[in-house]
Amino acid sequence: MFSTLGIHRRKLLLVFGLAIGGLVGSLIMGDAKQWAEIDWLDVLGEGGTAIALAVWMMLILGSRPAGRVTDLLTLGLGFMFLAMWQDNLDEFIRLPAEQFWDQWLESGAMPVGVMLLTYGLVHWHQEQLSINQQLRKREQLFREHRFIDNLTQLGRVDYLKEQLQGVMTQLPAQKMVLLMVDVDRFAEVNRLHGHREGDALLYELSELMLLNLRQDDLICRYAADRFAVLLPDTGVDKGKSIAAELSRAVQHFAYKHKTSGETLYQTISIGLADWQGEPSDLLIKRANQALANAKSGSGFGEVA
Structure with a gap:
């Protein structure tokens, strides 16, 4: 105090x-x-x-x-x-x-x-x-604390799959979009500044993306520097708009190095897949393929 x-x-x-x-x-x-x-x-x-x-x-x-x-x-x-x-x-x-x-x-x-x-x-x-x-965006995560990622305090992939299955079972007619978000050149951050700095950057990026999502959206840490964003009751056009907003938010985020104070700017690649009635594993697979398409080009990728 x-x-x-x-x-x-x-x-x-x-x-x-x-x-x-x-x-x-x-x-x-x-x-x-x-x-x-x-x-x-x-x-x-x-x-x-x-x-x-x-x-x-x-x-x-x-x-x-x-x-x-x-x-x-x-x-x-x-x-x-x-x-x-x-x-x-x-x-x-x-x-x-x-x-x-x-x-x-x-x-x-x-x-x-x-x-x-x-x-x-x-x-x-x-x-x-x-x-x-x-x-309120984190309320469900706190209830299911066994699914929380220790670093980012977001849900892990287990929680993502559980929520996907719940939506698919309870609301089979609902539109839904899954985004896969990957931090570009994140390996360079770890190599040049150390894993501790990389962890701090991931945490702050997760907070930034959470702030730029709607209340009913869900963001989870999928693996390493990859995040999954579930957009319920959302079509492809709206999903693209939200993906673009996330990309701009990260692009303009001036992360400060904890020791030197140096400003580190980051960008992200985003893959988008809309739910077409398939099981959750296939939707995740399509979103990852869309992300691979995005990383080979620019902006965000989409798969049919």
Whole structure:
């Protein structure tokens, strides 16, 4: 948590710097109240709220990356904290009426903080919906954990065959396309940069392709640097469109070498086969043949 807080140093300095500035300003310009004048119930309520807001802010900063949503949530809670902090200081220090900054900090910071926090929560909600959509793509894999590939966290070929058989049995009239995806010149990555770097590249490519598929599509690691993508309820034209989108996504993906930071660009070859009522093994065989056709040419291959 503390290592994560380091990237948010400026936000912390801003919020707590203003809080310390409010304390110093109150001490310089005000007079301490007598013990009997202090309303300890207000101290407990306002001080406890300020502490809670500060803790919430720290928890958010300690668990989130830098970005717009984090900034909005932090500044919202930070301004609310400052309002409650200054309100609590007033229980101990009496300021002259002409010191308008105290009233502004108490009354102005709270609505500003609430607006920022609300705006941040709206964007956080949208962010969570996007994350949940990606998690649902993996939900079936997590249930069938025995079929998960350890490196990519995708299904293995066993899972692909099981899902193919399920679709063929339950929905025999459904259109379906199977893509075979192969990373071009992947052996060179292992030879030039080592297998550890090659494994990291495969993992990130699998995540990239997963993000560029629809919710009901399925991607599995077929073997080594080859992936199989099952597109249910999909015809050939739509399958070609999705294959082209995957190819463009990988082509524009700037993978960063973990040690040197060098950018490695990759391309993929894709074979496409539409289901024509044959058993799953024959469909996979046709998709692999289409991939062989693609690797001998360019773009993606298709077999009749």
